Amino acid sequence: MNKLIYRSLFLLTVILAPFAGCKKKKDTNPNPDNNTPYSAMVAIGSWPNTAYYIIDIPSLTEGTVDLRGNGAEMTAELYAQDVLQKNGYYYHANAGAGMLGKYHVEDGRLITDQKIPFTTLDWSSYTWIDDNKLAIFGTNGDQNEGYYAIIQTSDMRVLSSGKLNLLPLPENFSRYSIGFAEYRDNKLFLSYGFGSTDWSQYPLMPVHGETYIAVIDYSSFNVEKSLKGAQLKGMGGPTVYAPTSFIDENNDLYFISDPVNIYDYNSPSVIGRIRSGSTELDASYSLDFSAATSNGMGAAIWYLGNGKAIVRGRVAGQSIDAEHYFAIVNVHTGSFIKKLDLPADMGERMVQAVIVENGKAHIAVNGQQKDYIAIYDPATDTLTEGAEFVGGVDYILRLEKKR
């Protein structure tokens, strides 16, 4: 028997020998793949097997985008749709993990450049102060306080952060809902409203009748005033998913409201304006988007130039998970132009769906039959088909212009 034990131990030693470990070499060359000017974030599979990918797009106007065997898988590192892109770098604040991260795509892989602890706020909106300064806004975990943070993205340093002195929560309302953010002439404009956290009342949630736009001094971050517009109900967002405002070539600020986003099923979706040099709402201006679209709602808006903007509209109803469409408006004249003749958009509720280049809108269409990029030229009022997503895509979540 002793012999048998010794033989077993010898056998064990022989078996152990091949189990030498290997170490993966750490990546030390953070250069984003900027050889392609565009990228898209796409989703495959239904929950909980939903996987996200960032895939480079060489051209918006021609060719195919095929995720089979291509695209950087995000799932392990960055399982989120609210990812901001600038110059080929991607940014995401993960409130649950208390981290703020910077990423890029290289050789088909998503690389983490830097992650910093970040627990100041759960982000809702953002605006770029310059190429290297990102202003982000949101609430604390209980959503009963509003906060800001300024991030220097080159080294992911928090330059400043703090609580915003927004108007206090009214009685029976327990949370802030933060809408668009824009930076102009040393002022930050941040829309906000009040909501309830008593979800037992859903879908008939308490609706606060007023929505505000805070005018914040960029130097002191003091909220100088909160503007109130009679027709503004619910500012949409969170805009880390899709934009609901822009500043045009005249330095005028425009925004679109989405009342259903705050469970207001009666008020219209309107476009408002704050003129250049002013810190007051333009009381003489309003574009009623709902009136022109059978009570449709504006989920997102992008500026094309020369007064024209494209709105991702949502069909009437109480759900924000409904069919969408694209429509053209003239914000300068305050008029609705037309609904684009595109297939019904079966996409997600909030999509960074448009890249504007050379005055043309390049639109991500999540169609039932095919997913592709449609190109609308406002100069000629023509609609053409560009690059097509082939091989299967469940959702196009974001289109990005990297350079």
Add this chain to the structure above:
Amino acid sequence: MYENKGNVKVTGAEGEVKYSYDNLLSASVNATWQNTVNHTRYAANGKEEATYLNKIPNTPWFFFNTDLSIGKNNIWKEGTRLQFNWYSQFVHWFYLTWEAYGDVRGKAKIPGQYVHSASLSYSLDNGKYNFSIECRNLTNALAYDNFRLQKPGRAFSAKIRYFIH
């Protein structure tokens, strides 16, 4: 975490082989191979699912277990048994997400694992008293239950068992 898909087709094979010789030696091997494919064709919005006919991700598809034991009765005393067991578990690596999509260089995987364990036991009085020592994961190999959810490495334990009746 499992997804309740409307329609999934599983094909596969399972097998087990056992051998024993007297009270001295016994060995067994069992293996499973399965191919779990999404057969849900349309999503709730009526659009065809991109993953139709794709292998369901994050699921082991090939694994086997082996068990070898060598023992002898009545060593030193009547009614005793000394036994050595060597058992191994193998799980082939698998993808965290849908295998058809994404650049293979950046795809997350749950690594393959091959875990060996051994135990030595000595029982007296026809099994009434039992003393054993065990080493799980002898090679201290990386092993996972789920993605980035590592199982313990090498572990030792000793056990004394006594049967009242």
